[in-house]
Amino acid sequence: MSEEELYSKLPKAIQNAAGTQKLDSDLKFIEELAKSSLPKSKSSEVEAELKRSFPLLKFHVSDKKQFPRKKKKPLSMREKRQLGLHKLNKKDMKYEEFEELHSLWTEYIKKYLNLKDLDNKGFTAEPESGNWTHFSHLLSKADFHGALMKVVRSKCSSLVGQSGIVIFDTRNTFKIISKDNIVRTIPKQSSVFAVSVDNYTFTIFGKYFCIKPPERSVKKIRTHILADL
Structure with a gap:
């Protein structure tokens, strides 16, 4: 739309009062607009500001397109076996190197089972005592x-x-390392284990623990079990 067409829609009285002005370029239009809008004290700075250059603009990097990330598939059992993720390097293993791990586990199991609070409640770790069902579920x-x-x-x-x-x-x-620095593999199905923490000794029937640890943490364990070994 030309400037004359734009003003032709206005009443003639306004057209005569406003008049029309032809500008050589868009920059000239911006300069005139800025001068007419700003106070006279600032109008002298308009031309200098418009002539400023911005050298860093040539280094501007356009926004990269973001593509949706593909979800990585978990490793299959075959791939895990090929990578040897389930194999232990039994050479040069020392029992004393795992004593710190045992100390960390002791702190973890005390907090997890809340043994301090159970002691205050008189818990005896016997099936007849209160909180036994909740305690056994936590232990499993x-x-x-x-x-x-x-x-x-x-x-x-x-x-x-x-x-x-x-x-x-x-x-x-269960793979365990003994004080003689030998790693032994103990089958769960045919064994019963004892685990001691402070004044408590827990008896664990291995056949009820024949589940992968991540699955056991979310799997519902039967309340009534038969201790047949």
């Missing part, structure tokens, strides 16, 4: 990496009496 979902375990019963007589710190908990086994 606990993480045992770092626990000091002892095999008290087993269908394999050579395993009875073996003890050590749990360094790896799998679906069907």
Whole structure:
């Protein structure tokens, strides 16, 4: 739309009062507009400000297009086996190196089971005592990496009496390192374990722990179990 067409829609009285002005460029229009809008004391600075250059503009980087991230698929069991994620390097392992892990686990299990509060309530860790159901559920979902375990019963007589710190908990086994610096694999299905924390000794029937640790933490455990070993 030309300037004459724009003003032609106004009444003639306003057209005559306003008049029309032809400008050489858009920059000239901006300059005249700024001068007419600003106080006279600032009008002298308009021309200088419009001539300023901005050298950093040539380094302006355009916004990169953001593409939706693809969700990475978890590793399959075959890929985990190929990478050796479930294998332990048993060479040069020392029992004393895992004693700190056991100390951390002891602090964790005390807070997780809230043993201090249970002591104040007179909890005896017997099935007849109060809070037993809640306590047993917590124990069944606990993480045992770092626990000091002892095999008290087993269908394999050579395993009875073996003890050590749990360094790896799998679906069907506990891998423990003993004071002789030997890593032993104890099957859960056929063994019963004892775990001591302060004045408490917990008996764990391995066959009810034949679940992967991440799954055990969310799986509902049966309240009534048969201790048949």
